[in-house]
Amino acid sequence: MPQSQTSPHTLSIRIIYADTDAAGVVYHANYLRYFESGRTEFMRDRICSGGEFAQYGIVLVVTESWMRYKAPAFYDDLIIVETLLTFISRVKCRFSYRVLRDEGERRKLLVKGCTDLAPVTKDGRLTRIPADLINRMTPLLQEESS
Numbered sequence: 001m002p003q004s005q006t007s008p009h010t011l012s013i014r015i016i017y018a019d020t021d022a023a024g025v026v027y028h029a030n031y032l033r034y035f036e037s038g039r040t041e042f043m044r045d046r047i048c049s050g051g052e053f054a055q056y057g058i059v060l061v062v063t064e065s066w067m068r069y070k071a072p073a074f075y076d077d078l079i080i081v082e083t084l085l086t087f088i089s090r091v092k093c094r095f096s097y098r099v100l101r102d103e104g105e106r107r108k109l110l111v112k113g114c115t116d117l118a119p120v121t122k123d124g125r126l127t128r129i130p131a132d133l134i135n136r137m138t139p140l141l142q143e144e145s146s
Helices: 030-046 050-054 131-140
Strands: 009-014 058-069 078-088 093-102 107-121
Touching (some): 030 058, 030 078, 030 093, 078 107
Antiparallel strands (some): 009 078, 078 093
């Protein structure tokens, strides 16, 4: 079922054993991977596919990330990554995330965070986000989830 353009994009991920430490708890750095998966699928579903994006001759690179851990995730948990586009300018965009555990009738907040991304050319030079992309992204701007 297609997701509303005005609600957070959601992506379900089952925690695999390789993402956990010896205690079966998700290793903290793996949340950055979950953020990237959420952001990638947000872009694919709402803006353009990776192949289409490559035609612009730029890549968006993470320049800053922030996370607040609220509760652990464990091996075999089903988590939901909610992704929002919360800021865009010619030289930067910000995605905000909430990672929740699906507990049947409710969802428990595990981690919240954001990443800032800047456009660079394939040879690594900072550039601007093409106007066409800004026009496609601007209607998707949302306020950050609490």
